[in-house]
Amino acid sequence: MRTARCSDTIWLPYGRNRRFASAGIAAALLCLSLGGCIPFATPHLLDSDSRGDVTTATQQRLEVGKTTRVDVLLALGAPDGRAADDDWFTYGSARTSEVGGFLFLLVDGIGVEHVNTHVSRLLVKFDSNGIVSSVELQQSECSGFMAAHGCLDLKGKEL
Amino acid sequence: MLLLQVALAGCVTTTSGGKPDLLAFLEREPVDKFEVLAHLGEPNEAFEVDRVLTYRLTSDRGSLSVRRNDKTKGWEGVSYDLVLVFDANGSLQRHNLVAVRP
Numbered sequence: 001m002r003t004a005r006c007s008d009t010i011w012l013p014y015g016r017n018r019r020f021a022s023a024g025i026a027a028a029l030l031c032l033s034l035g036g037c038i039p040f041a042t043p044h045l046l047d048s049d050s051r052g053d054v055t056t057a058t059q060q061r062l063e064v065g066k067t068t069r070v071d072v073l074l075a076l077g078a079p080d081g082r083a084a085d086d087d088w089f090t091y092g093s094a095r096t097s098e099v100g101g102f103l104f105l106l107v108d109g110i111g112v113e114h115v116n117t118h119v120s121r122l123l124v125k126f127d128s129n130g131i132v133s134s135v136e137l138q139q140s141e142c143s144g145f146m147a148a149h150g151c152l153d154l155k156g157k158e159l
Numbered sequence: 160m161l162l163l164q165v166a167l168a169g170c171v172t173t174t175s176g177g178k179p180d181l182l183a184f185l186e187r188e189p190v191d192k193f194e195v196l197a198h199l200g201e202p203n204e205a206f207e208v209d210r211v212l213t214y215r216l217t218s219d220r221g222s223l224s225v226r227r228n229d230k231t232k233g234w235e236g237v238s239y240d241l242v243l244v245f246d247a248n249g250s251l252q253r254h255n256l257v258a259v260r261p
Contacts, residue, residue, distance in 0.1 A: 049233025051259045077240030077257035078204045078213040
């Protein structure tokens with residue numbers, strides 16, 4: 001789920017990149033062939049389950065062999081994911097863009113969209129003394145029709 | 160119906176009932192864990208055998224309120240993550256207000 005404002009919407013053909021524009025043009029052509037339709041495209045918006053962008057700057061705030069688990073909590077807040085024994089924390093962020101169209105029907109309409117999501121996840125591991133033993137910034141791109149699939153899990157469920 | 164859908168797109172629900180001085184008690188040392196629980200209620204999360212407590216706070220026109228656990232909402236609407244660190248006797252040692260979605 002994402003929070004978007006009307007002011008975040010940009011109208012085709014202004015895309016962020018080539019693939020973005022191509023998908024927008026395809027959506028526009030589909031709309032034209034079907035009649036009443038409003039094509040739309042949104043920039044990469046921060047997902048609602050993300051507290052903020054996780055970047056290399058976030059990674060650099062933690063020092064292997066020195067930063068403690070409490071220091072990490074004080075600096076970054078509660079993690080998005082944690083091991084049962086707090087052996088590791090994850091902090092994640094996701095930004096999603098959408099390209100599609102809203103098709104008018106007789107009394108209502110339906111939206112069709114292609115979703116592209118960029119996920120960043122910081123995996124922080126601790127040793128038995130609660131000191132940071134490794135910090136890894138993991139990133140992935142995922143996409144799909146109506147919803148992105150195969151995204152890196154912010155909570156680290158697969159860990 | 161379509162016009163209504165368009166008009167409602169992008170709306171965000173806000174909450175009221177916060178206090179501008181919600182965290183003022185943290186500056187009156189010493190502060191113990193019971194005082195924190197009395198002021199803020201149950202924490203959103205606890206770490207290090209309850210030595211570290213965290214609270215998700217929402218800010219609305221300068222007033223802060225604690226947002227209770229709701230796993231469906233993620234960080235949406237949260238302004239700060241308050242981190243409180245206590246010593247072995249339950250006295251507050253350190254705290255930090257981490258900005259969310261700055």
